Amino acid sequence: MKSDKRKKRKKSFPLRLVIVLLILIAASVLVVLSEDILNIEIPNPFVKTEKTAYSTAILRQVRDISRLNTIEFIYKSVFPWDLIDENTDWEKLTARYQAGERLTAREFEMLSVLGISSEAGINLLDDNYSFAVITARIKAGFDFSGTIFEDPESDPETATESVIIDSETGIIRLKLPPAVITEIIIEDADSSNYEYPDLDISPQQWKTLTSILSGILEAEAEKRKITQIAEIRGREMLKNLLEAAGYSEVIFIE
């Protein structure tokens, strides 16, 4: 009888051990879930982390500007994939560069992107899945800074040539400065709304990257003729204002 009981106890021991282990695993899973769902950080007594983030700003300049923006071109770009030409033979390009061959401006840009991508941990020569999504805004319209519209007294002769009024017919002829790209804004990333994986890149590398991207975006905006669209919209707005001021017709002269 006693030996039977001992045998039963021996057989039930591994089962009890397994059940205890399963309970511990379940408890660990609950702890992990609590961290994720309830955003509770369970401190690790063996690891000590110290983070510092500090900045101080001084007012450098107050600048008066005179612009009328009438159109905005919003572009979302994926770095580095949007900056590179699809069929680039990277090995051939780097070999040509190392051999001292003459490269085009575009090829130098591509090598810069290759270099920055590599430093950012994205090796374009191998399969890689790192990227950064960048949103840029390009605004276009009129910049009246330094013109008679900012200061009518600055150049009376130009004022006379740029604004011609026919009081009898109520027609005004107006010469505006050409529409231009007035702002290129690379939106600042924010961890509260940037949901993609972060990119390891220094501020200096980021500066180079955004400089290349700005040039590309400006060219893209000009290709889409946004300055022409901006000019049409701006003229329309000014025409409405002058007609409200009593003019029967507003003619824009080149």
Added chain:
Amino acid sequence: MMKKYKVVFSMMTVLLITFQSCSSPEPRTTASLELSIRSILEMPTCEQIYRDIVYIGEEQRVLFIKTLDKRLLFSVDIIIQAGIAQTDKIRITMKDGMDGAKAGAVVTIPKAEILYADADERTIEQYFIKEWGGEISRLDYYDEINRKKEELIREAEEGGLLERAEVNAEQLIRNFLTLADVDVIEFRKAADEI
């Protein structure tokens, strides 16, 4: 006995499946580019430019042994721009002058507001960077820049940026109308009209 082992096996399977679902999600990838052209009518008339000097540091030790040491110091200009955001709400009403005087314009314009606050990447100056045991990422320093931006917007507003932007906008419109031989009698804020 077999029944007990079946129960244990089922529990283990359930737990394994639970663990699988606890693993980190796959990173998202973009499906397509977004590209849009948006009509706006805004009149920027004033900017304040701040020089922001940023320091980021992170150190980690495991049982007194240093495993991570990241430090970064750089500066960047932050631009706070103000002006009239909805220029299409500018209204001109002509009023007859007194005693046969020339008619003048009453101009209604919206209040000035902050048009944008943004770090100008062209002005980044990196003084030093140390990456030992890990790399500094973009959001590490952009979160600090964004935090500072909120502070600078408040400072700019308290310093009179919006009032200056309004004065500049009124002057620009007045210049325009003066060149068109239209006298401006009065400027009103769009809210005053309600």
